[in-house]
Amino acid sequence: STSSLPRTLNQARTDGFRIVGASSSIPKTNNDDEDAPMLYELNNLPTNRDERPILLVLGSEGHGLRSLVAKSCTEFVRIPGGAEMDTEAGDAGVDSLNVSVTGGILLWHLLHGTAN
Numbered sequence: 001s002t003s004s005l006p007r008t009l010n011q012a013r014t015d016g017f018r019i020v021g022a023s024s025s026i027p028k029t030n031n032d033d034e035d036a037p038m039l040y041e042l043n044n045l046p047t048n049r050d051e052r053p054i055l056l057v058l059g060s061e062g063h064g065l066r067s068l069v070a071k072s073c074t075e076f077v078r079i080p081g082g083a084e085m086d087t088e089a090g091d092a093g094v095d096s097l098n099v100s101v102t103g104g105i106l107l108w109h110l111l112h113g114t115a116n
Contacts, residue, residue, distance in 0.1 A: 009072035012055050020045070021057045021065050021073035022102055028067075039076045042106070047113040056106055061099050079105055 002008040009019050021027075026039045040046075047054075057073060059065035065073070079102060097105070 005066075006068040006072050009055065009057065009069065013072065013074060016052050017055045018052050018075065019055050019057060019073045021070055021076045022059065022078070022106060023065055023070070023076045024078050026076055027065055027070035037073055037075045039078060042077055042079050042109055043113075045075075045077045045109070045113065047110055054110060056103075056110065058099050058103050058106075077106065 013019050021037075023039070026036055057065065057069060059069070079097065
């Protein structure tokens with residue numbers, strides 16, 4: 001438990017953690033920054049176990065990551081599929097996953113992923 005998630009994330013970042021936020025795009029608070037964090041497709045997220053530890057941040061289902069939390073992220077990851085669907089072309093899919101499904105997919109990938 002923490003009284004200030006952004007402060008906790010910034011301290012973790014200082015302590016050497018990668019702060020990976022789950023998002024379908026780079027949040028607007030980070031877009032204007034020259035050094036905006038990378039947005040990785042899930043299969044391209046570097047997951048080498050000898051790298052810095054990863055702290056995964058998931059937002060709420062309705063609003064995603066809060067702006068101060070997003071500003072604390074060193075990078076973002078998205079699960080491809082839903083946000084890119086074209087329903088007029090007959091694509092089936094969903095526009096978002098609930099947070100528990102997203103968390104499960106991301107945790108599995110972080111533990112078993114094959115990206116460099």
